[in-house]
Amino acid sequence: MKVLVVGANGQIGKHVVSFIKDSNNLEAKAMIRKQGQASLLEDLGAETVLVDLEEDDIDTIAKAAQGVDAIVFTAGSGPHTGPDKTMLIDLDGAVKTIEAAKVAGVKRFVMVSSFDTTREAIQAAPESFAPYVVAKHYADVWLRSTDLDYTIVHPGGLTNDKGTGQVQAASEVERGKVPREDIASVIVGCLENESTIGKEFQVVTGTTPIQEAIKSI
Amino acid sequence: MKVLVVGANGQIGKHVVSFIKDSNNLEAKAMIRKQGQASLLEDLGAETVLVDLEEDDIDTIAKAAQGVDAIVFTAGSGPHTGPDKTMLIDLDGAVKTIEAAKVAGVKRFVMVSSFDTTREAIQAAPESFAPYVVAKHYADVWLRSTDLDYTIVHPGGLTNDKGTGQVQAASEVERGKVPREDIASVIVGCLENESTIGKEFQVVTGTTPIQEAIKSI
Helix, strand or coil: CEEEEECCCCHHHHHHHHHHHHCCCCEEEEEECCHHHHHHHHHCCCEEEECCCCCCCHHHHHHHHCCCCEEEECCCCCCCCCHHHHHHHHHHHHHHHHHHHHHHCCCEEEEECCCCCCHHHHHHCCCCCHHHHHHHHHHHHHHHCCCCEEEEEEECEEECCCCCCEEEEECCCCCCEEEHHHHHHHHHHHHHCHHHCCEEEEEEECCEEHHHHHHCC | CEEEEECCCCHHHHHHHHHHHHCCCCEEEEEECCHHHHHHHHHCCCEEEECCCCCCCHHHHHHHHCCCCEEEECCCCCCCCCHHHHHHHHHHHHHHHHHHHHHHCCCEEEEECCCCCCHHHHHHCCCCCHHHHHHHHHHHHHHHCCCCEEEEEEECEEECCCCCCEEEEECCCCCCEEEHHHHHHHHHHHHHCHHHCCEEEEEEECCEEHHHHHHCC
């Protein structure tokens, strides 16, 4: 199964590509924005394709997705840019990727969302965080409205700690932290488990081995 | 016909309330954010209701919409705020108002959009303007997906010039300018003409009297 990783050079993305390399039946196509990001990802065994998620259109993304079997969306504008990029990457970049999946005929789609993207979470969010929640809310709503084979992963507070390999995952879990490395492992686990199709769940660090947690979703 | 004007204290909103006052069969309920905005709008003959489009939830907006026959959405975060407010007002505020219309059972909805909110317009927009186009794009998409009796008005470049009472209006017109006062007149014309239900059109200054232009849509 060939997987287009959108945001492959991101902090979760690199782990995803790395786990795909270690898997038996997956191979990665890393979608990146700059040529300078290619060598690292090629060293991790991935084919690379250059696309600017902000500047490029749906057809360009669809071309990158041509011939893959699944798409993972783990791109994000990051904490060092403003809400203008949140609008253009986290919302519109996600929707363009979803539409590109349709154009390219790629059914399987794994979305890395935010912990809580409900309407209630928008209203409850601190002012500085609210635009991000709005963006992720509408991206999730858009994906749910498609007939793609989607899974939406809602991670807790992301850390750069080493993965523990153990999580708590369910439709609703108590808010907590989780290493990016474990989220990458969860994403790859979703790709390997068709039982996660049409589902979404929150994930934080826990006591259940990731494979087991995914099978219980 | 009672009309909830969302963004009544805005530059278009005030003209809308004023034109409603001059009409025979319409009355305005002005939705405003601050109590200090009330007296001006009451002087223009409107009832007022206090709602913060950003902070308040769908149910609060629905309560404001209780008993009205139509909603005009002409709120905007304006050019002096950042894209965070664009996300929270122009996108999420619009969607909350649309959802509130459903909750309150108000079928008629007139949306003041931007001149071109197509996907192509997003890609073509200058970087500083793109987040606004994205916000208006998704608000329009949301409205189209409902079964509300909507009209979407896409005005050209807005000016504070006095209205000429003459416009060019069609699905696609050449980009141009148009006074806010004329857009307000177009909005009220839409409320008075059921033939505009389910339609959307661009409007710039032209040579056709507004009533005639609306009837030709």
